Amino acid sequence: MTKNKQISSHRISSEDVDQLKDISGVNVYACYQCGNCSSACPAVEFMDIPPHQVIRMVQLGFIDELVKSETPWICAACITCTVKCPRGVDIARVMEGLRQLVLRSDFEHGNLCDIDEKLRKKLPQIALIGNFRKTIL
Amino acid sequence: MQLSYYPGCTLKTDAKNFEKSALAVLEHLGVSVDELADWYCCGVCFSQTRDNLMQQIAPVRTLVKAKESGNRQLLALCTMCYNTLKRSIEFIKDDAEKMETIHQFMDLETTQFYGNEVDVVDILTLIKQIGLEKLKNSIVKTDAGLKIASYYGCMLLRPKEIAIDSPDDPVIMEEILASAGCENVYFPFRTECCGSYQIVNEPEIVKDRTRKIVGSAVKNGADLMVMLCPLCYFNLDEIQQDIQKEDKSFQTIPVLYITQLLALLMGLKPDIHDFSLHSIDPRPVLKMKGLL
Amino acid sequence: MKKIGVFVCHCGINIASTVDIPKLVEDLKNYPGVAYIQDYKYMCSDPGQTLVKEKIKSEKLDAIVVAACSPTLHENTFRMAVQTVDMNPYNCEIANIREQCSWVHKNITEATEKAKRIIKSVVEKALLDEDLEPVKVPVTRKALVLGGGIAGIQSALSIANSGYDVILVERQSSIGGRMAQLSETFPTLDCSQCILTPKMVDAGQHENIRLMTYSELEDISGFVGNFKVKIKQKAKYVNWDKCTGCGLCIEKCPKKVPSEFDQGLGKRKAVYTPFPQAVPNKPVIDCENCTYFKTGKCRLCEKVCPFDAIDFNETESFIEEEVGAIVVATGYDVYPVLNMSEYGGGKIPDVIDGLTFERILSASGPSGGEVRRPSDGKIPKEIVFIKCVGSRDPENHYPYCSKICCMYTTKHAMLYKHRVHDGQPYIFYMDVRAGGKGYEEFYQRAQEEDKVVFLRGKVSKVYQDDDKVVVCGIDTLSGSNVEIRADLVVLAMAIRPSKGIEELAQLLKISIDQNGFLTEAHPKLRPVESLSAGIYLAGCAQAPKDIPDTVAQATATAAMVLNLFSREYLLHEPIITGVDEELCSGCGLCIAVCPYDARKTNREKGVVEVNEILCEACGACAAACPSGAAQQRNFTDTQFSNMVKAILAE
Numbered sequence A: 001m002t003k004n005k006q007i008s009s010h011r012i013s014s015e016d017v018d019q020l021k022d023i024s025g026v027n028v029y030a031c032y033q034c035g036n037c038s039s040a041c042p043a044v045e046f047m048d049i050p051p052h053q054v055i056r057m058v059q060l061g062f063i064d065e066l067v068k069s070e071t072p073w074i075c076a077a078c079i080t081c082t083v084k085c086p087r088g089v090d091i092a093r094v095m096e097g098l099r100q101l102v103l104r105s106d107f108e109h110g111n112l113c114d115i116d117e118k119l120r121k122k123l124p125q126i127a128l129i130g131n132f133r134k135t136i137l
Numbered sequence B: 001m002q003l004s005y006y007p008g009c010t011l012k013t014d015a016k017n018f019e020k021s022a023l024a025v026l027e028h029l030g031v032s033v034d035e036l037a038d039w040y041c042c043g044v045c046f047s048q049t050r051d052n053l054m055q056q057i058a059p060v061r062t063l064v065k066a067k068e069s070g071n072r073q074l075l076a077l078c079t080m081c082y083n084t085l086k087r088s089i090e091f092i093k094d095d096a097e098k099m100e101t102i103h104q105f106m107d108l109e110t111t112q113f114y115g116n117e118v119d120v121v122d123i124l125t126l127i128k129q130i131g132l133e134k135l136k137n138s139i140v141k142t143d144a145g146l147k148i149a150s151y152y153g154c155m156l157l158r159p160k161e162i163a164i165d166s167p168d169d170p171v172i173m174e175e176i177l178a179s180a181g182c183e184n185v186y187f188p189f190r191t192e193c194c195g196s197y198q199i200v201n202e203p204e205i206v207k208d209r210t211r212k213i214v215g216s217a218v219k220n221g222a223d224l225m226v227m228l229c230p231l232c233y234f235n236l237d238e239i240q241q242d243i244q245k246e247d248k249s250f251q252t253i254p255v256l257y258i259t260q261l262l263a264l265l266m267g268l269k270p271d272i273h274d275f276s277l278h279s280i281d282p283r284p285v286l287k288m289k290g291l292l
Numbered sequence C: 001m002k003k004i005g006v007f008v009c010h011c012g013i014n015i016a017s018t019v020d021i022p023k024l025v026e027d028l029k030n031y032p033g034v035a036y037i038q039d040y041k042y043m044c045s046d047p048g049q050t051l052v053k054e055k056i057k058s059e060k061l062d063a064i065v066v067a068a069c070s071p072t073l074h075e076n077t078f079r080m081a082v083q084t085v086d087m088n089p090y091n092c093e094i095a096n097i098r099e100q101c102s103w104v105h106k107n108i109t110e111a112t113e114k115a116k117r118i119i120k121s122v123v124e125k126a127l128l129d130e131d132l133e134p135v136k137v138p139v140t141r142k143a144l145v146l147g148g149g150i151a152g153i154q155s156a157l158s159i160a161n162s163g164y165d166v167i168l169v170e171r172q173s174s175i176g177g178r179m180a181q182l183s184e185t186f187p188t189l190d191c192s193q194c195i196l197t198p199k200m201v202d203a204g205q206h207e208n209i210r211l212m213t214y215s216e217l218e219d220i221s222g223f224v225g226n227f228k229v230k231i232k233q234k235a236k237y238v239n240w241d242k243c244t245g246c247g248l249c250i251e252k253c254p255k256k257v258p259s260e261f262d263q264g265l266g267k268r269k270a271v272y273t274p275f276p277q278a279v280p281n282k283p284v285i286d287c288e289n290c291t292y293f294k295t296g297k298c299r300l301c302e303k304v305c306p307f308d309a310i311d312f313n314e315t316e317s318f319i320e321e322e323v324g325a326i327v328v329a330t331g332y333d334v335y336p337v338l339n340m341s342e343y344g345g346g347k348i349p350d351v352i353d354g355l356t357f358e359r360i361l362s363a364s365g366p367s368g369g370e371v372r373r374p375s376d377g378k379i380p381k382e383i384v385f386i387k388c389v390g391s392r393d394p395e396n397h398y399p400y401c402s403k404i405c406c407m408y409t410t411k412h413a414m415l416y417k418h419r420v421h422d423g424q425p426y427i428f429y430m431d432v433r434a435g436g437k438g439y440e441e442f443y444q445r446a447q448e449e450d451k452v453v454f455l456r457g458k459v460s461k462v463y464q465d466d467d468k469v470v471v472c473g474i475d476t477l478s479g480s481n482v483e484i485r486a487d488l489v490v491l492a493m494a495i496r497p498s499k500g501i502e503e504l505a506q507l508l509k510i511s512i513d514q515n516g517f518l519t520e521a522h523p524k525l526r527p528v529e530s531l532s533a534g535i536y537l538a539g540c541a542q543a544p545k546d547i548p549d550t551v552a553q554a555t556a557t558a559a560m561v562l563n564l565f566s567r568e569y570l571l572h573e574p575i576i577t578g579v580d581e582e583l584c585s586g587c588g589l590c591i592a593v594c595p596y597d598a599r600k601t602n603r604e605k606g607v608v609e610v611n612e613i614l615c616e617a618c619g620a621c622a623a624a625c626p627s628g629a630a631q632q633r634n635f636t637d638t639q640f641s642n643m644v645k646a647i648l649a650e
Ligand SMILES: Cc1cc2nc3c(=O)[nH]c(=O)nc-3n(C[C@H](O)[C@H](O)[C@H](O)COP(=O)(O)OP(=O)(O)OC[C@H]3O[C@@H](n4cnc5c(N)ncnc54)[C@H](O)[C@@H]3O)c2cc1C
Pocket: C146, C147, C148, C149, C150, C151, C152, C169, C170, C171, C172, C175, C176, C177, C178, C179, C182, C184, C185, C186, C187, C215, C216, C217, C329, C330, C331, C332, C333, C334, C354, C355, C358, C404, C408, C411, C495, C498, C499, C500, C504, C538, C539, C540, C541, C545, C546, C547, C548, C550
C-alpha cells in the first residue's frame, strides 16, 4: 500500500465500484466508520485490512488495492459484522463481492492441491464444499 | 406432527451420530420425519451475491422436492443447510422474476415453487414447538447434574432475517437444556464464529477461535459443550487435540451434538452415538455422570 | 363584476425559467374579471408590495390575485399589505405557481398552460370572495406548565415573574427533574443541586405559582386562550395541609425499597420524599410497597405523626382550571441498559448507565461521592466509558444523536480522575461533539490534564471474567482491536422522551416525531411552539439538550406565552363553516362529524348553530351536510365549482 493516495471523483465512482455495488447490492455510504464490524470480526487478527477499512476503501474507490488484499479470503462469512453494524451495512456481502470480483476475472483463488493431505482426509465435506464455494466457483 | 427431513451431505457421513441421535430424540417425542426421496447438496455457504441466481438453483431444487412431499415444514438438522435453505427462500420469495429465471434452469422439476409454501425449521425450534413440558417428561436421567455450555455458532443466528433467536443474546438452547434438567453454563463466546470453512486454507484461524471458545467454556466450569453444526463440531472437537499438542496447559472439553445429550438423558441406546467419531472422548465424563 | 388585479411573480428564475411569463400575462389579460395584470421579478420585495398597493388604488381594484409561491409563505405578507390600502385581506388570494407548477415541471409550454389554469381558477374564487372580519376571543392570562424539571421550573418562573398566574404540574412528588439527580455539571463543574435548589424553592414559594406535584393532566378541552383543564392528583395518603415535613414517619417506617432517585443504588422508605431538598418537602406513601397496604398491618407512620397528617383513606383528587396557554416540559428518560445485551446490560452489575454514575459521583449520593462500584463496593481502577449506546444506531435502537452524552461522559471521566487519582479512565467514542461555549476547551482539558484515554471506535462486546468486566472494542485510529479488563463500565445510554409522551400528545392534540419527541411548528423559525395554537414546548421533551440549552429554550417558551398574554383578545380566523338557516333542516349530521365539538342544535329555531371560536374550518360538516346549508366562508360550493370549471375549460 502506498502512503500517498490520489483521490478523485473518477476514482470514487469508478466502474469497479459500480460492479461491486451490483454484485453485493450494498450501500457502503451508510458506514460512519465506527469499527464495530472489525471489533467483532473473529478473523480480524489474520487480515491485512480490517473490515471497517475495507468499507472505507470502497467509499474512496480503492478497489484495485482491495482485490489484492488477503482480507476477503480470510473472511469466514460468519455474518457477525453485518448483524453488528449499526448502520445496516452488509459487510459480509461486500466481502463476497470482492471475492467475486477476483473470481469472475477468471482467476481461482484456492487450489485443491494446496490442502494439507492429512487434514483433507479428516475434513468433513461441509468444510471442503464451503471452502470451494468461496474460493473457486 | 408430520414433516419432511433434509439431511444434507455431512449427516450421512461424518455426522452420522448427529442424524441418528436427532431422529431418535424426535421419535421418542412422537415425531416422525419423512426424509426427502431426492435431495441435493444445498451448496453449504449461501451465495451472498445479488446478481447470480445460478447458486440458488441447488437449494431451490431441494425446496421443490419438499413442496412435492406435501409437508409444510422441512427439517434441516445441519445448521449450514438450515441457513442456506432459509436464506435462499428469503432471497427469492416475493420476487416473481427471480423465481421465473431459476425455474428456467431446472429441467427435471415440474412443480413451481413460490417461496412460501415450505417452512424450513431447525431442530431447536422444532423441539420448542413439540413442547418443553413434553421434553421434560421424556427425560429419565433427571439427576445427572451436568453443567453444559451451549455453543450456538453463526448459522442459526445470522443474518437477522433468519435468526431463530436474538443474535446477541439467544436463550433457546439453554431453555431446552433447563427443561431437560441440565445446569446451563453461560460463557461469553457462545455465539462467536469457530472459523468455519477456513479450516481448509487457514487452520490457524480455527485454532485461535477454538482456543478462545473452548477456553471460555472451560473457565466457566462446563462439563460438556453441545452444539448443532457438523462444521463447528469438527473445528471445536478435532482441533482441540492439535492445540493440546502445542500447548500442554490447554484444557480440553468433550463436545456433543445437543441431540446426543438429549438422547442420553432420555435413556436411549448408546449405540446411536458413534463415540468413535469423537476426537475428545466424551465417555469418561458421561460415565462419571451416570449417563453411560 | 368585481375588478380583479393579477400580480405575477417571477421569483427570480424560480418561476420565470419554467413559465413563460410574458405569454401568461398576455393570455390572461382578457379573462373575465381581470381588470389589471402585471408581472414583477420579486413580488414579495418592498417595491413589489408597493406596486401592488399603488395599483389597488389607481386601478380601483376590488380584489387581487398574487401568482407566486405557496400561500403558507407569503399569503400573510400580501394580506397585511392590502390592508394598508383599505382592502379587506380576504380579498387577497394567492395562486401557487411555484411549488405546484414551476418546481415540478420541465416543459415550458405545459407549465405555462398549467400556471394559467391555476390563476384562472383563483380569479374565479376571488370574484366571489366576501369581506370577512376576524372573530374576537378573550384570553385567559394563566398558564399551565406540565413537567417540573429545569425546563418547566424556568418557564414557570419567567411567566410568574411577569405577573401572570401559573399552575406547575409535576408527576413526581417533588419538582426538580433529572437535574436534581446530577452531580456536577459541565462545562463549569458547578454542583447541580446547588444551582437548582434555589430555583426550586423560588418556584415553590412564588405567589403566582400554584404547585401541583404528584399530579398529571387528566383532560383538556377548549382552544388557545381558553383551555379548560382537569388535573388529577394521585392519592398521597399524607394530608399536606397538616404535614410540616418533620420526617418522623419516614424515620419510623420499617419498609425499605430501592430508591428511584438513586437509580436503585440506595434505599428509600415506603413513606418518602425522593431526596432531602424536595419541593414541596412533604412525603407520600407508596401504596405498592407500604406494609399496611400489602398486609393490612403496620400504620406505624400514623402513630408517630405528631400532626395527624397520615390519612390512609385519602383518594385521588381532581381540580378544574381555565388557562390560556400550556407549556409541555415533560423531559426525558434514559434508555434502559437492559436493551444492551451485548454489553451485559442488566446482567453484569458493574455495567451501569450514566445517570447511575451521576449518583455515584454525587456528594449527596449513596456513597457520599466516593467512586465505588455496585457489585462489591471496590474503588474501580480501570474504568471504561462507552458513548453513543443506543444512539446513532438506526439498525437496532435510535437513529438520533442524544447530544448531551459526549459532554457528560467527558465530565464523568474527569470527575472520576479527580476522585481516583491513580485510576485510568478510557472513553470509547465515534465522534466528539463539543460544540458549545467552553465545551471544546473542557474536552481538551480532559485529554491533556486528566489523561483520559480516548479510543475511537465502538465496543462490540462486554463480558464478565472473574471480577473484571472485559471490554472488547476497537481503536480505528490505530487500526487495532483493543481489549480492556475494566473494573467498571459506564454506558452513555440514549435519552428518549419521558414515558407517557404519546398519551399526553394525543390528549393535547399535538404531534410527536418518529422518535417520540414533540414536534415544533417549524424547526428553525418556530422552535418553541407546537402546531396547536396556545401549546408550547420546552426542554428535552422536544429534543435532547443540555441544561444551558434547556434553560434558554424554556425562557424563549415563556416569552411566547407572554406574547400571547400581552393581548386582551385573540383574533380567530374568520374562515369558518357557517350555517345557512334558510336551508338547514336541523338533521344534525354535521354535529356528529365535527371533530372540534363546534356545532350544536338550537332547539328553538330547529337549526344547527356553530361556535365560531371552536370551528377550525376543516370542512367535515360541509361535506356531510345533505342540504348545502353548511358552507365554508370564501370556500363555498359555488366557488369550488367555478374554480374546477376554470381549470377544466378548453
Ligand atoms: C447522565 C446525565 C448527565 C448529565 N449531565 C449534564 C451536565 O453536566 N450539564 C448539563 O448541562 N446537562 C446535563 N445533562 C442533561 C440534563 O439532565 C437535561 O438537560 C435537563 O435535565 C433537561 O431538563 P428537562 O426539564 O427538559 O427534563 P427533566 O429533567 O427530565 O424534567 C422533566 C420533568 O417532567 C416530569 N414529567 C414527565 N412527564 C410528565 C407528565 N406527563 N406530567 C407531569 N410531569 C411529567 C418528570 O417527572 C420530570 O420531573 C445530563 C443528563 C444525563 C442523562
